[in-house]
Amino acid sequence: MFALYHDKKCYTLTLKDINVMGEFGKGSEVLRKLDVSILHTLIIEKIMGITDVERHVKYTRNGQEAVQLVDEGKYQLSLFLNATTLDELKAISETNENMPQKSTYFYPKQLTGLVMNVIDGK
DSSP: OEEEEETTEEEEEOOSOTTHHHHHOOSOHHHHTSHHHIIIIIIIIIISOOOOHHHHOOOOSOHHHHHHHHHTTSSSOEEEOOOOOHHHHHHHHHHTOOOOTTTTOOSSOOOTTTSOOOOSOO
C-alpha cells in the first residue's frame, strides 16, 4: 500500500494483483514484491513514464517536508511507502540482487566504519 499526496488531498494506492509485477518487474519474486520495487517499476516507470529517476525524483525521510514541498508548488506530488524491513533486506541479499535506489535508506545512519564485514570467502 502506498499513499499519494497531491492538491491538498491524500490517496491510498493498493496493488490488487502482485502478479502484474511479473510482467514488468525484473529479478526474483522476492525483489518484485518489495514496496520500493513496485514504486519504481510500476508507478514511477510504467504509469508515470519517468525514466530519468535521478533528475525527476527526489527523496526525503520527512513526511511533513514532502507534503510542504507539494503545497508550495515545488513538486507535483509526493509518494509515501513502507520502509524495507530487515527481513526483506536479508531475503534480497540471499538472492544476490541489487535493490532499487534508496531501498536501504535507513535512518539514523550508521557511523562510517561501525559495521564491518570480513571478506575472506568463508
